[in-house]
Amino acid sequence: MTVPAVSFEFFPPQNLEASFRLWDTVQVLSPLAPRFVSVTYGAGGTTRDLTRDAVATLHKNSGLNVAAHLTCVKATKEETLEIANTFAEAGVTEIVALRGDPPKDEGKFTVHPGGFESSVELIAALKDTGKFTIRVGAYPEKHPEAATATADVEYLKRKFDAGADEALTQFFFDKEHFLRFRDACVKAGIDKPIVPGIMPIENWKGIRRFAVNTGTTIPAWMDDAFEKAARDGRQDLLATAICTEMCTDLLGEGVDKLHFYTLNRPELTRDVCHALGVTPQVQLENVA
Template structure:
């Protein structure tokens, strides 16, 4: 089996303990030589400053290519582009450009009066600077706000046509979900890379809740398998097996890149990578 290129997503720490956990996560996964790591925004842009600090620290101290998430939420165009410029000045050339989730208490995204109306506008402005490699989100299962699957594909094409270089998908549970989406995108004329997003399930209750919020379809067999595994105290074993099998199926179907949502808990992600034959190549240098 061909080894895929891998990348990892982290979220910014909000406490001192979480800062140590993030660094431990980076130290655990960096020897696997990811092609990049990304740092998220919280819902409603709540971790904007934390994201900026985490990106700068990781870029400076880890030696890894770092991608910063950037959203349209609760900021003017000037403020958003100023943040992007600060990334560029710090040497960060990768951005994951997203519309972003609405702030807590709001059911729908409402653009800032002087802000970007949507992700396409943000992507075009970032592309116009010529400073960044831009990645965007994609949805193999229908986005909760989309009218149908075709709406998601049309919107993805608009983002890529606006200047994005690559798409990272929301997580899903079956390889066939990704393959159907990939084929539909190709049929729509999309020829830029679409990288499957992988969620190693550290906690089934949390993963199930997240899936329902973001529109990810949960197959009945997955529900049943985790219910039984939890009763038998074998949840971690099942999670590792299912995630490894999903990745293997994707690789056999021609996928050469995988993006892991680590939730800053590296062990399961590392174990899946090991099972796929991806092993440490070097020690992390320049520890801060």
């Protein structure tokens, strides 16, 4: 079995306890030598400053290749590119460029006055700077706002045409969703890397709510399986087995990179990686 290259997504801490959790997560996962780690924005750009601080600290102290999320929400074009240039000046040249989710009280994305109208426009502007490797989002299942699944593929092609280098997908529970999406992308003429996003199930009820909100299909058997596992205290064992099996199947279909959504809780991600043959390569020396 091919040993995959891996990457990890973190979210920025909003209090002291969360800061310790992020550093613990970095300590656990950094020995696996990820291609990069990314730090998210909150909905509506709510964690913009926290993201910037976390990215700068990780870049300075962890030795990891850090990618910063950047969105179009609640900022002018000039303000957004200023943030991007701040990252570049700090030595961070990896960007995950997204339209971004609207603030929770607004319901739908509204273009900020003077702001980027779409992720495609943001990608093109970042590409013009010549400073960044640009990653983008992709949706193996229909985006909640997309008219059709075909529209998702066409929009992803526009992102690549605008200058994106790689796509990271939304998480999914059935590998067939990813494989069908990958085939559709090839048919549409997309030849850039599309990396499956993997969500180890740390908490089934929480992940289930997230899946419902993002339009991710939930296999009928999963509710029953996690209910039974909870009675025996075997949720983590079940989650590790499910995730490892799906990743193994993806590797068997020619996938060579995996992107893990860690939720700043690294143990399941670490265990799945170990099961896939991704073993410690380096030790983190200085995180402060």
